[in-house]
Amino acid sequence: MSLPWTLDDLNFAAVPAAEGTADERLVGMIAAASLVESASDLYTANLVRYFAADSEVETWLREHWEPEELQHGRALRTWVEYAWPGFDWDLTFKGFLAEYSLLCRMDALRPTPALEMVARCVIETGTATLYQTLLDLAHEPVLREIVRRIHDDEVRHFKYFLRFFRRYQNVEHLSRWSIAQALLARVREVQSEDADCAMRHVVRQRAPAIGADPEHADEWILAASRQLQQACSYDQAARMLLTPLGLSPRVRPWIGVPLAVGARLVMQGPPWRRVPGDSPRAGRWGRAA
Ligand SMILES: [Fe+2]
Ligand SMILES: [Fe+2]
Known part of the structure; x- marks a missing residue:
């Protein structure tokens, strides 16, 4: 097993303790990401x-993908513990894991290997987009270095899963419609599962008075979602999501653009979670994924 980078490459001692002064929502998002990444072994199994x-595939998942995802969790956790010295990460993770493990069932996997690889491409697109957005939002240099390294790992994971998808697609010959359905279905699930569950547990631990009141906690999580949505560029995500469809430049405007709009709508969540005035529109197609 070899990792492309380790925690020794990061100077955590330079992270300022920011009790009471940090951007609480941003640190909360980093804490939530650290929980989800640290639970990667549930999915790997x-x-x-x-x-x-x-x-x-099995060897790559065990020897590369899982160690890298777990390292993402450790790096983010370590940063959070410097930024929020009083935050009980272990206790938060315990509560999160009890709920999150119920979502990681064998029957949650897709019915065929190619479709499961499509779902994996969606997950990696989501994480690559999240870390690109967090990189845009973060100012603290050590955090920026962490999320930049994680972003690069997630893009590389996407490329592996895409290669595996193409190998299986040569056998399964799924229609573009089936692939598009699988893409959008998984994007919708990503919205509802991981982030909200992790954020709820972070809020409960960090701000018990808010966490104990479901309405107040939802407002806090909604504000964090809005902060992400405002900073997020959906162009890269839409390009990555559509890659498994293998659309030729000729048909892309007819099929790709409506699908990109659909993907963006789904990524933004239901209308009540969208940023006011942020109308969905198709991404640009100028850059390669
Ligand atoms: Fe990750
Ligand atoms: Fe990943």
């Missing part, structure tokens, strides 16, 4: 079992 007959 299911995926390794699912792809047990494919030694290339």
Whole structure:
């Protein structure tokens, strides 16, 4: 097992303790991301079992993907513990894991290997987009270095899953419609599962008075979602999401643009979670994914 970088490459001692002065929502988002990343082994166990007959995929998941995802969790956790010295990460993770583990079931995996690879591409697109957005929002240099490294890992993971998808697609010959349906279905699930669950547990631990009141906690989480939405560039996400469809430049304007609008709508969540005045529009297509 070799990691592209380690925690020793990061100078955590330079992180200022920011009790009471930090951007609470941003630190909360980093804390939530650290919980989800640290639970990656739940998914890996299911995926390794699912792809047990494919030694290339199984080996890559076990020896590269899982160690890298868990390292993302450790790096983010370490930064949060410097920024929020009083935050009980272990206790928060315990509560999160009890709820989140119920979502990581074998039957949550897709019915065919190619469709599962499509779902994996969606997850990696989501994480790459999240870390690009956090990079745009963050000012603290050590945090910026962490999220930049994680972003690069997530884009590389996407490329691996895309290659595996293409290999399986050569056997399964899924229609573009089936792939598009799988893409949008998984994007919708990403919205409802991971982030909200993790944020709820972070708020409960960081601000018990807010966390104890569901309405107040929802407002806090909604404000964090809005901060992300305002900073997020959906162009890269839409380009990455549409890559498995293999659209030719000729048909892309007819199929790709409406799908990009649909993907963006789904990524933004239901209308009550959208930023006022932020009308969905298709992404630009000038850059390669
Ligand atoms: Fe990750
Ligand atoms: Fe990843």
